[in-house]
Amino acid sequence: MSTTLTTPVGPAARPTAPPVRRTRSLALPEARWAAAATFAFLLALLTQVLGAPGWAYGALYAVAYATGGWEPAWAGLRALRERTLDVDLLMIVAALGAAAIGQVLDGALLIVIFATSGALEALATARTADSVRGLLDLAPATACRVTADGSEETVPAAVLAVGDTVLVRPGERVGADGRVLDGLSEVDQSTITGEPLPVAKAAGDEVFAGTLNGAGALRIAVERDSSDTVIARIVAMVEEASSTKAPTQLFIEKVEQRYAIGLVVATLALFALPLAFGGPLTQTLLRAMTFMIVASPCAVVLATMPPLLSAIATAGRHGVLVKSAVVMERLGQVTAVAVDKTGTLTAGTPQLVDIRTATTGDLLAGGSTSGGVIGELLAVAAAAEVRSEHPLGRAVVAAAHERALPLPASTGFASTPGTGVRAVVDGRVVEVGNPARFSLPPETAAVVAELESAGRTAVVVLRDGLPLGVLGLADRPRELAAEAVRRLGALTARLPVLLTGDNPRAAAALAADLGLPQVRAGLLPQQKVAAVRELEAQGERVLMLGDGVNDAPSLAAAHCGVAMGRAGSDLALETADAVVVRDELLAVPAVVALSRRARRLVVQNLVIAGVFIATLVTWDLAGALPLPLGVAGHEGSTVIVGLNGLRLLRDSAWRRALSEGN
Structure with a gap:
């Protein structure tokens, strides 16, 4: 055991990154512009529904266009100067095109979606930087x-x-x-x-x-x-992993350059070629405008976002904070899982799990200790430890209180770091502490060795210099940890890998309890990062699940990092891509399954949007598609894919995700 500590230590008072000065959402320019655009859009929609004059809600829509669209428009123009054409500029052109033919609301909605997405990305980046700076305050x-x-x-x-x-x-x-x-x-x-x-x-x-x-x-x-220092290197590793992580893109963004160029070229050709052969200006312009509208990627963008955003909302209602649509998409791509031990798979606090008496050799793992030699052993040990602030001492006292054992009076409490405690209990000297610090008879030493080989922390109890018994303490697995491990293995076709800085014996014991075949113990933060990168070098997309400062670099380096919310350090929570707010381990395989379903809906929506676009474009090119019908078809496809994506908002979607992997 340990001495009474001036500052409590152990899992109950584990040193974590101190509170950091976090960037407020509206402190970022991107967030302020997005908020202004959203407010103007909602106000315009309200005034339109209430029957206000067209100039009133038209002006408000114009404010939404200006506040939400100027930044992506400027970014798109900068990209154009570098001879690239990205979806930012394409979205602005599509929104303006929609407004030009009277579809002002649709264009404004597209602007708001784009502005909000950019603001969320900027906020996540700023908060991660805040936490990295806060980590330095640990030293x-x-x-x-x-x-x-x-x-x-x-x-x-x-x-x-x-x-x-x-x-x-x-x-x-x-x-x-x-x-x-x-x-x-x-x-x-x-x-x-x-x-x-x-x-x-x-x-x-x-x-x-x-x-x-x-x-x-x-x-x-x-x-x-x-x-x-190790702390400084953790900071450097988090920053390096965050900066070198592969660019995160939604599916549609991966083809944005080609699609944007193709659409612009096709629109210009459809306008210029007929004019070159003497076509009428008005009819040619109308046809080109119709083509741009029906071929614009509005439906494709909405095909991607509603399923992912719906999945984010559903996961949030059930205790999993997924930080962006990109993260939700990436969760469904994972093919391997790496898991931390302490505070993640386990509660992070030691508990009394075994009691051995020196007189009878009896083993008690739980159960009643209300009387007899075993009850006396625990009561005596707790009486000696009652003034201790060491986590093991508190665990012994808690075990005695749970079993309603009356504790005898103790006096003369003293403790020695690394050795244990000493007190006078009922007039006899009782020592509780590290077996390595005492000279023990062979039979007691054998009990100690047996408990330690099973991954327990052994604590010997002596009275008047003679062994009274041995206590075995361990950090117990969280509820349903084994089931969560099994479901993650079923989803990824391979069981998770345990990565821990704890000692090999404790790690092996937990791995045996949970059915984990691969264990790497005694790891420092940089070694956890190396283990994650080794898996990714094998072609795996790794989900890292952890909670501590020492997990932050590997959370940043992994394809997707997930942190436990209640005990998680500030840096881990900000570095992770998703947070399990209630520390429910079964929520991790559930959110992976939900992400996979969202990605399936994205594919469905892209097929629907693609069919509509192909049909309308063919009609416009081969015949004479009326503009109102083109707009109706375009908006109809948008509504269909939007409603299809919103299916994941139902609670049944989460229940179905929870059942996957059974």
Whole structure:
């Protein structure tokens, strides 16, 4: 066990990235213009429905066009200067074309959709940058440097150099990566490794900047400059992974250049060629305008967005925040899953799972401990631990309270980092702590070895120097974790890979419980990134599921990153593409299944839109398609694909997604 800590540590008080100053939505120019366009559009629609004069709602529609359209129009013109034609300019031309023939509402709706999409993308980028900056605050701004003459001085942590000696007092964060020179303490380094329990540190042990010291004072020799600490490298890896990640595009955007060029060329040809052969101007212009309208990608854009946006809304109602339509599309593309352990597949808090008595050798895994030797063992251990703030000590006390055991009075509480606690219980000296720190008889040592080989954290209980028993504690899997793992495996045709910074024994025990065949344990953040990239090098599209600061680089590097919401660090939540708000693991395979259904609807809609466009274009080219009929056909296809995409708004869509993989 550990000493009483000045600052609580462990999963209940795990050091996470401090609160960051997040970019407010309307602080971004893109968001302000999109909000203005949306407001003007809704107000115009309302005034039109209420029967206001045409000039009134016409002016409001014009405001929507101007506020929502000027930025994509400017972007499209810049692209045109670089001899490329993108969908930004094409959408503006289509919207203006719709307005030119009286379809002002449809053009304004297209403008609003485009402006809102750009604003969401800008906001996501800004918030990720905010969190990366906030991560740097994990490392303290100052450190206590010990000079050559033994005096102490407070200096900025950034000026520490390799070879300096720093003093870290109880409850402080470590200011630099280094190695312990002297002192004994326990350090919560879950931000770096994801380990659920504080790690005992003594002379010769490595420590990391930004981790939280326990009750003992440590003198540390600095081994890395501030720019090369593990925390600094996590920041660099997140930024690098975010910037080098393959460009995210919706399906329609992948063909936008060719489609845009083809449409413009065809429209100009349809206008210029008849004129060159003496065709009438008015009729030729009307025919070309009709062609541009019926061939414009309005229906194609709406074929893509409503299913994805509907899936986002449905997932949000059921506790999964998907940050954009692009992310929703990518979720359905995943072919492999990598999963963190602590705080993701497990609750992140140790619990008492095994009790062994030294007198009888009995094993109790749960069940009643209301009396007998086992009840006495747990009550005595809890009485000694009742003043401890160590996560293991709190778990022992909680187990005794859950079983309604009366705790005997204890006095003389004392603790030693890395060793355990000592107290006088009913007039007898009771010690509870690390088995490696005590001289144990062979039979007790065998019990300890058996528990540790099963992935438990073993804690020995002695009374008056004689072993009373051994307690086994473990971080238990979340509810339905095994079922979530199985369903993810069914959806991707391969079971997830466990990536964890925890020790190999604990990782192997959890993997055995959940049926995970591949385990990589003891990983630092950069090693998790390497594991994700190794899978992607094999042609897989990887979904990374995690919760901690140490998971953020791999969340950014993966094809799609998903974070657990309740215990997730600020950086992980902002870096991830989606967040499981309620920490329900079954929601992860469900949202993947929902995304796949949304992508199937997108394909259906594209076929419908394509058939309408092909039919109307052929009619216009081969005959004389009346403009009103062309507009009706174009708008009809838009309505059909829109309604088809909205099918995913029903709760039955989520229930169906939950059932997939069974």
